[in-house]
Amino acid sequence: MAERLVFIGTSDLAGLVRGKSFPESDLEGRVMRGVGITHSNLMLSPFGPILATPFGTAGDLILLPDPATRAVIPMQDGSEGLLYLGDFHKLDGTEWTHCPRGLLKRAISSLRDVSGLEVHCAFEQEFVYSGVAEMAGAPYSLGAFRRQGSFGSTLIAAIRACDIEPDSFLAEYGPRQYEVTVSPTPALQAADQAVVVRELVRAVAAQAGHSGCLAPMITPQGVGTGTHIHFSLWNIAGEPVTLDPDGLHGLSVQAEAFVAGIIRALPALCAVTAPSPPSYLRLKPGRWAPSHGDLGVLDRGSALRICPVTKGTPENEARQFNVEYRVADATASPYLALGCLIAAGAEGIRTGLRLADVAAAPLPQNLTEALDHFEASGEAKGWFGAEFHAAYLMFKRAECKEVSELSSHALCDRYVEIY
Ligand code: GLU
Numbered sequence: 001m002a003e004r005l006v007f008i009g010t011s012d013l014a015g016l017v018r019g020k021s022f023p024e025s026d027l028e029g030r031v032m033r034g035v036g037i038t039h040s041n042l043m044l045s046p047f048g049p050i051l052a053t054p055f056g057t058a059g060d061l062i063l064l065p066d067p068a069t070r071a072v073i074p075m076q077d078g079s080e081g082l083l084y085l086g087d088f089h090k091l092d093g094t095e096w097t098h099c100p101r102g103l104l105k106r107a108i109s110s111l112r113d114v115s116g117l118e119v120h121c122a123f124e125q126e127f128v129y130s131g132v133a134e135m136a137g138a139p140y141s142l143g144a145f146r147r148q149g150s151f152g153s154t155l156i157a158a159i160r161a162c163d164i165e166p167d168s169f170l171a172e173y174g175p176r177q178y179e180v181t182v183s184p185t186p187a188l189q190a191a192d193q194a195v196v197v198r199e200l201v202r203a204v205a206a207q208a209g210h211s212g213c214l215a216p217m218i219t220p221q222g223v224g225t226g227t228h229i230h231f232s233l234w235n236i237a238g239e240p241v242t243l244d245p246d247g248l249h250g251l252s253v254q255a256e257a258f259v260a261g262i263i264r265a266l267p268a269l270c271a272v273t274a275p276s277p278p279s280y281l282r283l284k285p286g287r288w289a290p291s292h293g294d295l296g297v298l299d300r301g302s303a304l305r306i307c308p309v310t311k312g313t314p315e316n317e318a319r320q321f322n323v324e325y326r327v328a329d330a331t332a333s334p335y336l337a338l339g340c341l342i343a344a345g346a347e348g349i350r351t352g353l354r355l356a357d358v359a360a361a362p363l364p365q366n367l368t369e370a371l372d373h374f375e376a377s378g379e380a381k382g383w384f385g386a387e388f389h390a391a392y393l394m395f396k397r398a399e400c401k402e403v404s405e406l407s408s409h410a411l412c413d414r415y416v417e418i419y
C-alpha cells in the first residue's frame, strides 16, 4: 500500500526546484493554505547550504500551489509523484516581493501596462544524456538518435502526460548531447513548463539508471549546453504583432523596441540568465553560443536571433515569426530569466527605443563582471525591487566566492553534479 505524495515547489534563485510534499488526499486543502516555508529557504545555494542570507532564521511564509501547474513526475523507482509550482505569500496572504514566479508575473503586467501586449514563448533545452556511448560523428546523426533507445520517446510521453505539447527531440552537436523543445505558450505557462521539462529530463534519465545533465558546460573546452528562449509579441485580440514585412529585419516597431530594450539591458541581464560561474565558459566564441550582445538574422552565433519562417499565408507567417534569446542556460530559474527579459523588453517599448540607439557590446567575461553591471543597473533594481535585488546580489556573490578557488575543470564537475 502506498499513498501518492504531492510536491509543491518553485524554481528558486539557484534554478533548482525546492519545496515540500504532502499526501495527495490533502491537495484540496493545500491549494487553499499551501505549505509553510521560511524566507531563507530562497537563499539555499546550489550546493545545498545557505552561504549568505539577509533573513537569518526568522520569519514564515507560505508557498501556495497554482493548480494550473500540475505535473506528473516519474519517481526513481518507477512510481509517480505529483508536482505543483507555486508562489511565495506572506502570512497575511499578499505576495512576497522576493517570489521568483511573482517577479515574472509583475513583468508580464508591466508589459501589458505599457503596450497592451503579451509574450508567447517556447523553451528549447539542451542536456547531456549519460545513457549513450560517446561516439565520433554523432551530431544530429541517426546513430545518436537510435542509441538513446526509448529515452526520447519516454521523455516525450512524460511531457505530454503533463499536458505540455512537445515540439521536437534531437541529437545535438556535443558528445551525448540532446535537445527537447516544446510548443509556444503565454509566458507564465512557458516558464512553468520549462521548469517541469527540466525535471522530466532528469527524472526520465534517472529511471533508466542514467543522468540528464543541464549544466552549461561538461568540460571547460567542450560544447556548451544552453537554454534558448523563443519569444513573440501578441495583442489583446490574440493576434501576432512581431512581424512587419516593412520593418527593420521584419520586426514591427514594438518588436524592434522590445529587442532593443533587451540588447541595452544585456550586461545586467546576463547576471540573471547566465547566472553561474560556469555559464561564462559557455559564452565564448566558436561554440555556437553568443559572446556578443548582438541581434543576428538567422545567425546562431548571436545573442538574439531572428528565426526563419516557412512560406505560408501572411497570417501564418506572422504567427510563426519569433526571436530567440540565446544567452541563457539551465542554472537560471526560468521565472527570473523570462521575467527580466520581458521587463527589459517592456522598458524598450516604454522608451520608444530603436535598434539604432543600442550598440552590441561584448558580453561580460565572468559572473562577477555581470553582477557588477547588475548591481549598477537602476533598471535591474526595477525588475527585482530594491530588497530582492540586494538579496539576489548577496546570493550570487556568495556563490562566486564559494567556487573561486576551483580550476575550470573542477568548476564544471561541481555544476555537473548538481544540474
Ligand atoms: N549548444 C549551443 C549553446 O550552448 C547551441 C547550439 C544550437 O542549438 O544552435 O547554446
Ligand code: MG
Pocket (backbone or CB within 6 Å): 126, 172, 179
Ligand atoms: Mg540546440
